[in-house]
Amino acid sequence: MPGSRPGRPAVAIAHDYLTQRGGAERVVLTLLEAFPDAVVHTTLYDAEGTYPQFRDARIVTSPLNRVGPLRRHHRAALPLLAPAASRLRVDADVTVVSSSGWAHGFDIRGRRLVYCYSPARWLYQTDDYLGAGRRGPAGLAVGALRRPLVAWDQRAARAADRYLAISRVVQDRIRSTYGIEADVVPAPHSMDAAGEADPVPELADWAAEGYLLLVSRLLPYKNVDKVVDAVATTGHRLVVVGRGPEEAALRARSGPGVRFLSGLSDAQLRWIYAHARLLVAPSVEDFGLTPLEAATFGVPTVALRGGGYLDTIVEHRTGEFFDDSQPAAIRAAVRRAEEATWSREALQLHASAFTAGPFVERIREEVAQLSSN
CATH class of the missing domain: 3.40.50 (Rossmann fold)
Structure with a gap:
């Protein structure tokens, strides 16, 4: 050689x-x-x-x-x-x-x-x-x-x-x-919908109805605060999975409809994805990994139009985009996604290519x- x-x-x-x-x-x-x-x-x-x-x-x-x-x-x-x-x-x-x-x-x-x-x-x-x-x-x-x-x-x-x-x-x-x-x-992505899933006790009362899910490091440019503000007046339940230096500030501005989790096992994360109704992805990312993880479980995404999400989301097929990260735009995209019909098979087929x-x-x-x- x-x-x-x-x-x-x-x-x-x-x-x-x-x-x-x-x-x-x-x-x-x-x-x-x-x-x-x-x-x-x-x-x-x-x-x-x-x-x-x-x-x-x-x-x-x-x-x-x-x-x-x-x-x-x-x-x-x-x-x-x-x-x-x-x-x-x-x-x-x-x-x-x-x-x-x-x-x-x-x-x-x-x-x-x-x-x-x-x-x-x-x-x-x-x-x-x-x-x-x-x-x-x-x-x-x-x-x-x-x-x-x-x-x-x-x-x-x-x-x-x-x-x-x-x-x-x-x-x-x-x-x-x-x-x-x-x-x-x-x-x-490394998600396997057929893998072991361990229930997360903190979400047991939300599992049947489902929730919005956000998986992200808690950093300023991730726009997690914009999603927290977006759901403050809508009655949506939001689960935030991640840790980072913004955690204390985010908890301080969140109401009872927002729950923060971190340190989860892979089996627990699979359970959380499986019980979500929508993934919210609000930042400009270098690569759009979490929409692929969600799609593995047949869960669509609402995401900020830009960055790596343009490579991993097919608009109207695996997700919806919003054009700015302000709460009103996020709320509108969530509403469109909730009114749309999604094919679990199409979502999972898309994820399988990655x-x-x-x-x-x-x-x-x-x-x-x-x-x-």
């Missing part, structure tokens, strides 16, 4: 940090299905904060991982992550880099294939990423170090042998930020191509 060295692993996986449960972490688990012998290299790893399946993987971390508070609050590590990333050595014939801003800057020996969720939000969309925290230590550090951080990030991007984008909007962003042309490879099989096959092909060059 060109570029290979005796004793060096064929494939390694690099990821920004494993401290939470989200779509990017699901992708890493799928990469481990594709390359079960691969070691995962990451800056921070919090076994309690991310998916339990990672306990079965071999994980190498940066020295920052010795600092417990940083594992639990990775945004506090932001000023330290660039130098930590630069020193995290990965030695393999091909490294599959799962990144939204840090892992593509690891000290990678061998070829590198970058699967990009977005050019760094912390650098190019700082206010959205940090929210109120932009006035805190992390925000001040990014402001003071912006010029060298941009230079570091651009160098890291240019070091890649191949870039893949999770969606068309990210493809455009990679082109405008780095001048790199990237093919679009949609991420897989499963792990096609993704794994494509990534393996990309790795094989790099290995042979």
